[in-house]
Amino acid sequence: MASFKLKAAWVHKWLSLLVGIQLLIWLVTGLYFNLMDAEKASGNELRAAMPSNLALKETTRRDAFFLKMLPVNELALGERASHPTEPLKKIELVWVLEHPYYHVISRQGPHAYQPRSSLLFDAVSGNRTALTPAQISQIANSSYTGGSALSRPELIQPPFSDYAAQQNPMWKVSANDKNNTAIYLDSVTGQVIKHVNDDARLKALMFKLHFMDYGLHFMDYDSSGGFNHGLIIIFAISALMLSVSGIILLVQRYQKGSFSLSIFSKKRSVSVIYSSALPFSDIHSNSSATLTVKLDPKSSLFRGLSREGIHLSSLCDGAGTCGKCKFLADNHLAITPAEKVNLPSSELDKGYRLACQHKCSEVSKISVITVGSSAGSSAGNSG
Amino acid sequence: MAAVGLQFLLWTFTGVYMVSMDIHYIHGESLIKPQSTTLNLSSVKVSMSTLFAQYPNASNFTLTQLMGSPIYIVSTGSSKFIVDGSTGVRKPSIDEETAREIAQFYYVKSDAIENTRLIQSSAEMPAELSSRYLPVWQVEFEGIANPTFYISQQTGEVVTKRHDYWRIFDWMWRFHIMDYDDGENVANWFLFIIAALGVAAVLSGSVLLIVRFGEARSEHTR
Ligand code: FES
Numbered sequence: 001m002a003s004f005k006l007k008a009a010w011v012h013k014w015l016s017l018l019v020g021i022q023l024l025i026w027l028v029t030g031l032y033f034n035l036m037d038a039e040k041a042s043g044n045e046l047r048a049a050m051p052s053n054l055a056l057k058e059t060t061r062r063d064a065f066f067l068k069m070l071p072v073n074e075l076a077l078g079e080r081a082s083h084p085t086e087p088l089k090k091i092e093l094v095w096v097l098e099h100p101y102y103h104v105i106s107r108q109g110p111h112a113y114q115p116r117s118s119l120l121f122d123a124v125s126g127n128r129t130a131l132t133p134a135q136i137s138q139i140a141n142s143s144y145t146g147g148s149a150l151s152r153p154e155l156i157q158p159p160f161s162d163y164a165a166q167q168n169p170m171w172k173v174s175a176n177d178k179n180n181t182a183i184y185l186d187s188v189t190g191q192v193i194k195h196v197n198d199d200a201r202l203k204a205l206m207f208k209l210h211f212m213d214y215g216l217h218f219m220d221y222d223s224s225g226g227f228n229h230g231l232i233i234i235f236a237i238s239a240l241m242l243s244v245s246g247i248i249l250l251v252q253r254y255q256k257g258s259f260s261l262s263i264f265s266k267k268r269s270v271s272v273i274y275s276s277a278l279p280f281s282d283i284h285s286n287s288s289a290t291l292t293v294k295l296d297p298k299s300s301l302f303r304g305l306s307r308e309g310i311h312l313s314s315l316c317d318g319a320g321t322c323g324k325c326k327f328l329a330d331n332h333l334a335i336t337p338a339e340k341v342n343l344p345s346s347e348l349d350k351g352y353r354l355a356c357q358h359k360c361s362e363v364s365k366i367s368v369i370t371v372g373s374s375a376g377s378s379a380g381n382s383g
Numbered sequence: 384m385a386a387v388g389l390q391f392l393l394w395t396f397t398g399v400y401m402v403s404m405d406i407h408y409i410h411g412e413s414l415i416k417p418q419s420t421t422l423n424l425s426s427v428k429v430s431m432s433t434l435f436a437q438y439p440n441a442s443n444f445t446l447t448q449l450m451g452s453p454i455y456i457v458s459t460g461s462s463k464f465i466v467d468g469s470t471g472v473r474k475p476s477i478d479e480e481t482a483r484e485i486a487q488f489y490y491v492k493s494d495a496i497e498n499t500r501l502i503q504s505s506a507e508m509p510a511e512l513s514s515r516y517l518p519v520w521q522v523e524f525e526g527i528a529n530p531t532f533y534i535s536q537q538t539g540e541v542v543t544k545r546h547d548y549w550r551i552f553d554w555m556w557r558f559h560i561m562d563y564d565d566g567e568n569v570a571n572w573f574l575f576i577i578a579a580l581g582v583a584a585v586l587s588g589s590v591l592l593i594v595r596f597g598e599a600r601s602e603h604t605r
Contacts, residue, residue: 016592027581034574071430087421091446110412232402240395
């Protein structure tokens with residue numbers, strides 16, 4: 001148990017050095033998430049509410065019946081030649097600026113940001129097509145309520161600093177507003193995927209810090225960033241061990257009474273006969289080198305004395321393994337297992353004990369050998 | 384401060400679980416058998432124009448597959464239904480027997496079904512399901528970690544998969560954000576107070592750390 005305590009202290013010290021800074025980052029970013037304005041941080045401040053079918057007008061829908069749409073089985077799907085091995089999965093009818101298109105999907109993950117293979121066909125002509133920058137501009141415009149000028153659409157490839165998880169190309173349209181809004185649209189269907197502004201970028205940065213997404217990708221479950229990666233797993237386990245060792249230390253120190261929880265308890269008055277060199281003074285003598293100190297009863301005698309400037313010899317700092325912190329008491333004290341191991345029975349019979357193994361409340365008169373200058377001077381002054 | 388220590392333990396313990404479990408696995412993506420069947424267009428005998436004529440309230444159609452055969456999912460704004468892609472016949476909403484069939488078709492393993500029930504209102508809905516999917520069939524399997532599929536009564540799609548790893552994750556999340564009632568609110572006072580105290584604890588800890596390492600050094604040099 002004693003060496004276990006030592007280990008906990010050692011583990012705790014070194015782990016805190018390793019994870020300390022990240023611990024602070026976790027807490028501060030956590031506070032940010034706690035306090036942030038979720039509405040603002042969504043990036044949708046200047047985003048118009050648009051139905052998923054891109055604002056299909058009632059009249060368009062009613063007249064759809066009159067449109068002669070090419071049946072899907074007549075589509076020239078041979079044009080999917082770029083991915084000949086990928087089987088056809090799904091065909092969606094999508095409306096873009098009041099015109100119907102077939103969105104032909106051959107690969108799609110459970111999440112929209114995962115890699116997708118799909119093509120767009122004009123549902124009336126049946127021709128393979130792609131939306132023009134002019135159409136994208138128009139859609140972007142209708143989704144933006146800010147009124148500032150919008151840039152020309154740009155088709156860009158992943159990765160995106162504004163959307164780390166996204167693995168498909170997107171159209172980007174930038175607004176010239178003070179919050180630096182950027183509008184991202186689906187490269188194939190032109191659907192507005194998200195608005196990103198400086199508020200949203202701050203939130204994304206906070207997530208990056210919280211998830212330790214520092215671009216050091218190893219042991220990633222997938223390349224989409226996020227929180228499943230080797231670095232954060234190592235740090236999380238270290239932080240867990242830090243917490244556990246901390247709690248072990250806390251419990252041990254509490255049991256030993258070296259805690260300030262005992263501020264309120266009554267101090268114990270103990271007479272200490274001290275000498276700075278062997279041999280021990282006779283416990284029954286009335287030496288002039290006697291000092292009366294008030295000790296915290298719940299503390300170990302070793303700590304209690306040390307707090308009064310009376311330092312006993314020790315190599316293990318009170319862990320009960322070095323056998324150095326010997327003292328003599330004028331009353332009989334129970335022998336602890338650590339004492340059995342570290343003191344010869346002849347000394348135990350004479351009443352020698354280890355100060356780290358007994359509480360201050362157990363003694364009233366003791367004899368000790370002090371080390372270090374502060375003990376000497378302190379004892380000397382008061383004596 | 385003891386509360387902070389305890390919460391540190393909870394934060395780090397729940398954090399380890401959440402970062403070390405693959406989020407796609409947590410979402411139950413591995414419970415679904417990979418589907419490789421191609422949508423066979425030659426068997427699709429109904430065109431979208433015909434559907435528009437038949438269902439004038441509809442706005443969108445998606446041609447997809449249900450258990451390997453082509454279907455149209457028809458959306459009318461407020462609700463959805465399915466139409467057989469080869470016959471053009473509107474299918475009734477999914478009954479219990481079909482729900483079980485669908486569940487077994489898409490489930491990656493062959494565990495028996497333990498329980499099936501229809502959930503129609505948010506009052507009878509378990510917390511692990513989102514109300515936007517209602518009405519759904521809940522199909523519980525007997526396997527390890529209690530896999531459960533939720534199948535839309537309107538479209539037959541497997542809309543949500545859950546297993547105990549997700550359920551544990553959800554609890555971990557609650558303990559992580561310290562929202563001990565419904566687990567949805569990061570902006571709670573409790574979290575604020577403990578996190579602020581936590582910052583103080585880490586700062587005072589770093590002072591101690593510097594002192595400790597300083598001591599160790601001076602002992603070495605002595
Ligand atoms: S201090 Fe080492 S045994 Fe007491």
